[in-house]
Amino acid sequence: MGxxxxxxxxxxxxxxxxxxxxxxxxSLFYEESKRAREHLQKKNAAANNDDYxxxxxxxxxxxxxxxxxxxxxxxxxxxxxxxxxxxxxLTLEDDARVRLMGIDTPELKERQPFALExxxxxKKYCYGKDxxxxxxxxxxxxxxxxxxxxxxxxxxxxxxxxxxxxxxxxTNGGKSPPRQSTSNPSQWLCINEGLVASGLAxxxxxxxxxxxxxxxxxxxxxxxxxxxxxxxxxxFKDYNVIVTPNGSAFHKCKNGKxxxxxxxxxxxxxxxxxxxxxxxxxxxxxxxxxxxx
Numbered sequence: 542m543g544x545x546x547x548x549x550x551x552x553x554x555x556x557x558x559x560x561x562x563x564x565x566x567x568s569l570f571y572e573e574s575k576r577a578r579e580h581l582q583k584k585n586a587a588a589n590n591d592d593y594x595x596x597x598x599x600x601x602x603x604x605x606x607x608x609x610x611x612x613x614x615x616x617x618x619x620x621x622x623x624x625x626x627x628x629x630x631l632t633l634e635d636d637a638r639v640r641l642m643g644i645d646t647p648e649l650k651e652r653q654p655f656a657l658e659x660x661x662x663x664k665k666y667c668y669g670k671d672x673x674x675x676x677x678x679x680x681x682x683x684x685x686x687x688x689x690x691x692x693x694x695x696x697x698x699x700x701x702x703x704x705x706x707x708x709x710x711x712t713n714g715g716k717s718p719p720r721q722s723t724s725n726p727s728q729w730l731c732i733n734e735g736l737v738a739s740g741l742a743x744x745x746x747x748x749x750x751x752x753x754x755x756x757x758x759x760x761x762x763x764x765x766x767x768x769x770x771x772x773x774x775x776x777f778k779d780y781n782v783i784v785t786p787n788g789s790a791f792h793k794c795k796n797g798k799x800x801x802x803x804x805x806x807x808x809x810x811x812x813x814x815x816x817x818x819x820x821x822x823x824x825x826x827x828x829x830x831x832x833x834x
Contacts, residue, residue: 606761608734609702611727617673617699625668628659628741630693640693641733642677643753645745645827647773655773659741666700666732673699673729677753697733701726738762740772745827748789752825760825767819779819784826785810791821793832804832 621634628646631639641663647653649660666672674696678686687695703726736742737759744759746752753759767774782791783800785807795801800813806829807813 606738606758606765608731608738608762610699610729610731613673613699613701613729614675617675619671619673622667622670622672625660625664627656628663628736631663631667631672631698638691638693639674639696639698640689640691641736642695642697643745643756643759644733644737644742646736646742655741658772659736662736662739662741663698663732666730666735667698670700672732675699697731699729699731702728702730734759734762738766738771740766740770740774743822743827744825746789746825749787756825760823764823767822779817781815782818782821783807784814784816784821786812786814789826790829791816791818791826792829802832804829806831 620637622631623634623636624632626632626638627649629641629644633639646659647656649656674694676684676687676694676696678684689695733742734755737744744756744763746756766772767777770777781794781797783794783802783804784791788810790806792802792804792807794815795803798815800815
């Protein structure tokens with residue numbers, strides 16, 4: 542009977558592995574060796590992740606789309622942040638609720654993926670600290686045009702980057718965490734843009750006529766996050782969606798290949814089209830909340 546040398550080689554190699562593993566287990570240092578191997582694997586994985594992060598950051602910097610600025614906008618107003626509700630909503634020390642403009646983060650109530658990560662990002666930079674707000678309309682926080690239909694302020698949030706200089710005056714009657722600030726910051730982070738750059742938010746406009754001034758920049762940051770699979774784009778696989786001629790939202794296809802949909806918002810719509818999700822995201826459209834939750 543003939544013997545397949547290639548198959549025999551595989552069998553011998555497998556047998557060697559089994560024998561070596563058995564001998565390893567008899568060693569007095571097996572557990573220590575095992576822990577050392579696991580530690581090395583984790584270290585290599587972390588190093589690879591750091592390299593990947595560096596590639597993403599370099600791509601942002603080279604594109605000129607960085608969310609970090611050398612100076613604070615002149616119109617910015619300082620407030621203390623008392624609480625962070627989720628990735629795109631926080632509360633100031635005067636109890637005013639703020640909704641971050643131009644973006645939409647995953648919903649905590651619906652337990653959407655990366656909702657907690659988005660909240661932790663905003664909390665890291667804002668909770669218990671001084672933050673600076675700018676608005677889409679002139680007139681500051683007293684202007685009703687700077688509020689949504691829930692009465693929340695619509696704003697961009699800016700925070701200084703650097704070493705914290707410590708507490709800023711207690712807890713405001715037990716309601717607020719210790720305040721922290723930064724002395725003479727040379728860099729300022731726009732939280733709205735930072736969330737999108739990290740893949741923790743989508744660029745968002747409620748309608749085609751209500752786009753924020755940096756809408757194109759947000760789309761660029763979103764595209765880079767998708768290309769580098771950051772945050773919620775980590776497992777993104779393209780799919781077909783339904784769009785209307787003038788709508789700002791896209792809708793779920795019933796079978797992925799036709800304009801048939803169960804969405805109530807499309808019941809009277811005509812001239813529907815099918816596009817890829819990546820295309821509509823690049824156009825600045827957002828998921829229909831009725832279809833996608």
